[in-house]
Amino acid sequence: MDFRIEDITPEEIDRRLAVVEPLTDSVRDLVDAVIRSQVSDDELQAAKATIDEVVASLRTRQRPGGFGTPYTREFIGMPWGNAAVGARNAIAPPLRVTRSAGLAECDMVLGAAYEGPGGCVHGGVAALMLDQLVGEAASTDGLPSFTGTLTVKYLRPTRLGALNARAEVTGREGRKTFVHATLSDDDGVTVEADAIMISPKGFELPTGDALPPPANSRADRDV
Numbered sequence: 383m384d385f386r387i388e389d390i391t392p393e394e395i396d397r398r399l400a401v402v403e404p405l406t407d408s409v410r411d412l413v414d415a416v417i418r419s420q421v422s423d424d425e426l427q428a429a430k431a432t433i434d435e436v437v438a439s440l441r442t443r444q445r446p447g448g449f450g451t452p453y454t455r456e457f458i459g460m461p462w463g464n465a466a467v468g469a470r471n472a473i474a475p476p477l478r479v480t481r482s483a484g485l486a487e488c489d490m491v492l493g494a495a496y497e498g499p500g501g502c503v504h505g506g507v508a509a510l511m512l513d514q515l516v517g518e519a520a521s522t523d524g525l526p527s528f529t530g531t532l533t534v535k536y537l538r539p540t541r542l543g544a545l546n547a548r549a550e551v552t553g554r555e556g557r558k559t560f561v562h563a564t565l566s567d568d569d570g571v572t573v574e575a576d577a578i579m580i581s582p583k584g585f586e587l588p589t590g591d592a593l594p595p596p597a598n599s600r601a602d603r604d605v
């Protein structure tokens with residue numbers, strides 16, 4: 383797993399987020415617009431040419447590989463490429479997770495970009511959301527952990543739209559943390575998951591303290 387220190391202040395984090403979050407929002411909006419657009423073929427082709435120009439301009443300077451999760455010297459993580467929460471990742475809804483001891487929760491709106499069966503959330507997307515939540519719940523004591531096993535049970539179709547996800551630690555055994563998670567709509571639970579999360583062998587925080595919550599968005603930073 384890549385680990386790098388980015389020696390910046392909380393103010394600099396906020397400044398960078400203020401630039402990238404609106405950009406990512408625009409790209410997210412673009413994805414939705416392309417899926418649902420009913421303009422003519424000529425207009426679609428013109429849009430492609432404009433988008434290709436923007437992509438070429440962004441590619442003039444690129445990071446090799448993924449974004450990774452840089453940490454400040456105070457161990458504030460910046461998982462900005464993360465597929466569920468990343469501030470620079472338009473694939474992420476993005477989730478805005480609230481955490482307390484052994485608990486992680488978030489509201490989200492999953493639109494057209496997350497469709498599997500017509501009008502419903504893709505099963506893999508539901509699993510992605512719950513995987514993030516179980517990871518967040520298991521990590522609230524400060525130790526990061528990997529998903530070892532994630533068992534997902536789809537109780538009924540999840541309609542696209544407003545949803546809530548919740549994960550709660552149910553037990554710990556050595557390096558293993560057990561977590562139960564649910565995805566719900568207004569009528570109740572649609573998907574539930576159980577996870578066995580494993581902390582890496584010999585991993586200790588350099589400070590011996592719990593990690594502060596990651597800085598995924600300006601909203602998180604305001605908490």
Ligand SMILES: CCCCCCCC(=O)SCCNC(=O)CCNC(=O)[C@H](O)C(C)(C)COP(=O)(O)OP(=O)(O)OC[C@H]1O[C@@H](n2cnc3c(N)ncnc32)[C@H](O)[C@@H]1OP(=O)(O)O
Pocket residue numbers: 513514515516517518521527528529530531556557558578580581582583
């Ligand atoms: C805040 C951040 C949120 C991030 C959320 C995102 C979460 C993710 O998606 S993480 C990415 C997906 N997961 C992965 O890529 C993990 C890949 N797997 C691995 O790296 C390793 O197999 C790992 C770390 C899980 C376990 O390896 P290792 O530490 O060597 O395990 P090992 O020493 O053999 O076993 C330790 C214990 O865990 C158990 N265990 C090991 N692997 C698993 C597993 N896959 N499932 C369940 N239990 C397991 C063992 O049985 C053992 O239990 P016991 O102590 O009772 O005997």
